[in-house]
Amino acid sequence: MQRNARPYLDSLLAIREDIDLELQEIEDWNCCGATEYMSVHRVAAHALVGRNLALARDQARDTDLLTAGCSACYLNLAKTDAQMREDAGLKDTVNQALAAGGLEYEPGAMKVRHLLDLVCHDIGYDAVKARVVKPLHGLKVAAYYGCQVVRPDYDSRWDSHEHPTAMDKLLAALGAEPVEWSLKTQCCGGHMSVIGPDVAFGLIRRLIHGAQEAGADLVVTLCPMCQLNLDAYQVEMNKHFHTDYQVPVLYFTQLMGLAFGKKPKDLGIGKEFVDAAPALAKIQAEAPKVAEAKRKRRPKPGDALPMPGME
Amino acid sequence: MSATPGDNRLNLCIQCGSCGGSCPSGAEMDHTPRRLFALIRADAREAVLRSNAPWYCVSCYYCTVRCPQEIHITDVMYTLKSMAIKAGLFHDAALPGFSETFVDYVEKYGRSFELGLATRFNLRHHPLSLAGMAPLGLGMLKRGRMDLTPHRIDGMAQLTAILDKAKALEGGLQ
């Protein structure tokens, strides 16, 4: 979070008191290895993550919650913890490696949670709503979850791997209007933006185009990698395809900050590649009026068939 | 293959194609995950390890959550990558390069370093494409989002000791 995701970090720091979230950075953390390390050395990859877990456990004061804002970090922490829990052999091997650095980790000692999970499920929508002073009325948002927070979901934290709703509910609590779209958990291109840009550009275009088609003013993310791919690479993608998409991509923490009445500058807003200002200008003081549902008349042949509900 | 958790489930694969159908990189892969598993069962080791598929995997985990047989497909992809590196059989030398470069940085500094990674990666494998990437990298600097110098963690000695031991243990496992 320190560099690449400065706006994510800044906005989180700006709102943490409002939502009563006490954060403590793991001192001297190391990189989690993203998805790359695992492909080269499996045990070392787990040891790398194991070091963070062990440091976290040793440094934690009055908590066993370990949170990460990045999908890959979250997934790797959760995965090492889960696989060490499941596989006693792996647990021993990783602990032997950690012992070389004077560390040890008992799987399950830390509860690994993504930041969004904490905000939605522990702090809760009501507590968030209670802090809203400038509701985001009139702002249409596409909640984008990406892959690795909701999948594979070792500890069943989410309502769906394919079509989750937690962030949508959070954004609604802020007064914004989440749009219904089909690409919530589709891939942002991941590391393909570096190793196979053509593949990634196609995926990015689909997401950006899909959000625009769904009527969203901006896309909201929960991960620096997704933000980078959708925001910075949106510019590259436009060059590649000779298009001119201008869909800003912000972190959910930034929108929380706005709704809590923080200054955009303190939330890192303005650092994005695709300027969010025009979209944010749409925020209105009043909630838009919802058209009243039409009364049902008797169906005639050729009338639309009823739509099945979501429940 | 035995290093992958759950990969002994591969014999459960019913060749339904959920994985290959779900994969965002599926269209670019020479063999879809499903086909790779058929090749593994057919003992076509070289074809498997030369495949570009594991390198194109973006770890989206769609295949894993959709597989009707609960096969840990994404994890199998990791295993196949490391096997391919060991066997020296990769489809395109550039692909493993990214992973290795990334790993290099982590091992030297304890954290990844985006500018260095992108440049080193581009320099080593696609020198001509570097110019095209420059504006993006610079953009990151200007906005204070990317460090010019890599940051080294303090416990580097400890990390190195752990990783060395882990690799020794890993070697011992195989």
Added chain:
Amino acid sequence: MAGQELIEQDIHEQQLTRVVVAACSPHLHEKTFRGVCERSGMNPYLSEMASIREHVAWVHTDKVAATAKAKAIVSGTVERVLKNDPLEAIRVPIDAQTLVVGGGIAGIQAALEVAEAGYDVYLIEREASLGGHMAQFDKTFPTLDCAACILTPKMASAGAHPKVHLFTWSEVEKVEGFVGNYTVTVKKKPRYVDEDICTGCGICVEKCPVLVVDDKFEAGIGYRKAIYWPFAQAVPNLPVLDTETCTYYIGGKGGCRACEKFCPTVPNSIKFDQKEERVTLKVGNIILATGWDLFNARRIPQYGYGRLANVFTNLELERMCNAAGPTGGKVVLRDGQTAPKRVGIVHCVGSRDRNYNRHCSAICCMQSLKTAHLVKERTGAEVYNFYIDIRTPGKEYDEFYQRVLDDGVHFVRGKVAEISDIPFDPAEASRNGAGTLYIQVEDTLAGMQRRIPVDMVVLAAGLEPRRDSSEVGKTFGIACSSNGWFIEKHAKMDPIATMTEGVFVAGCAGGPKDIPASVSQGSAAAARVLNYIRQGELALEPVRASVLEERCSGCRICNGLCPFNAISFIEERKVTEINAALCQGCGTCVAACPAGAIQGTGFSNEQLFAQIEGLLRDVNRSHEPEVV
């Protein structure tokens, strides 16, 4: 010489007084070997079976250890049989009346067979009409007979048969007793329409101003009134009033009453004050034919059901194809007008998938072929079937597959990954037009990923056990397998009976099957029941609990525990008594009694301790301290 004869011969020649057969579990063959003993002049209860198949051969791989275990089990059984007392079977009369639960095709068939043989049947149906799922279909595979043409006559005969006593809009609340002598409490829900007066003229339905989506019979694509007919050919031919949507009830019993106002009968058939009723029935046997529920396709969000308008379920399509259905038999998109030009049919939705159900639903391949044929016939659309395997193992089934191939339906082998309304890129969008759904799949035979553009998707949702099957099972004293279907006595040799004597299962209640198999099971269950009725009485295991009065302290701990209500307390003597006719020998009270005053016949302490001694004989020997 066959095994049984050998035993008989040995009993005679060696003058045997006890027999132990070391073989499979007593479930299957205890009766057989007791019969052998009886024929040879022995009391049948002086024989025992040692289960070395289920307890040893099937569960162990270490042969040496397994053999030792088998020996121990045999030795325990030998010790036990020595303590067995000669017993007499308990004979119970069989009540000739039968209960059938569930009025789908399986239940109707069973009820008619029993009634035709001249015995009374109570047919209990939870919904307002007989018919079950088959009544919703248009055509039936593989012959494409019209479902109503073959089902309605059966429903009508069941409705009119003097021996079939129909209870629709009713459920079984309580079952007491045992085989031959069940007492059943049926709850009749109020219909708010007087069954005896209503002529079925339908004016009330016409006048009712409330229109709601009918998500039962019309599978959600049609409407009904607050007072409504389940469907046109309903048996009985009576409307039913739904209090959850009726203006009068919603308004706290005020407003509307149009139905009552226009009802022409004297006295008025609409009875707003009708109450729930309880009816007690005496029956000898019970047939459960409660059928299946459709898999909820919303559980697979990547298929878009409930989110993407033109994704339909197979059941919605059945209603759409039906000439009496909401579209008059036209296959159209959700807009109610446009005929689709490209249709994708997705097999195995919620079946054969560890994330949902592991079983194959058995009928959806054939149902999907039927749907493909009907859609093609009615719209001329390009039709694609997406399948993992095509399963057509029935009479004339593969021939039907051939016919559909001949129709020009496309077959893509691959489990569909996702269905999206969003094109991958602008080129795809302009090629296919707005409103297109993209079916993303790996064509596993061509070895490539494909995105097939369609206008309409039909999901072949699978069959699931009824959502309340475990509660229903409890009411009738039978168990469900881990996936929720009722468990039969033996999967191969006795697929109709259950572990509870006198309770039978027919149709999809026991697992997914097609109509021919459901009908056959209905007949088979009826045959089993008729067999019991003809015998007039039944020999029951004499395994019963009894109280040794002198030991009973009157603590009453056991009193509330008996699942068969066989225990009562004699106030005068301050002791507990067990009614041998009601006791099923389950042993709950035996284990609970702190004074050890309750004995289970066949399971006395003496017998059990002897068995344990025998089991441990070798263990004791090997642990004896060595004396040097």
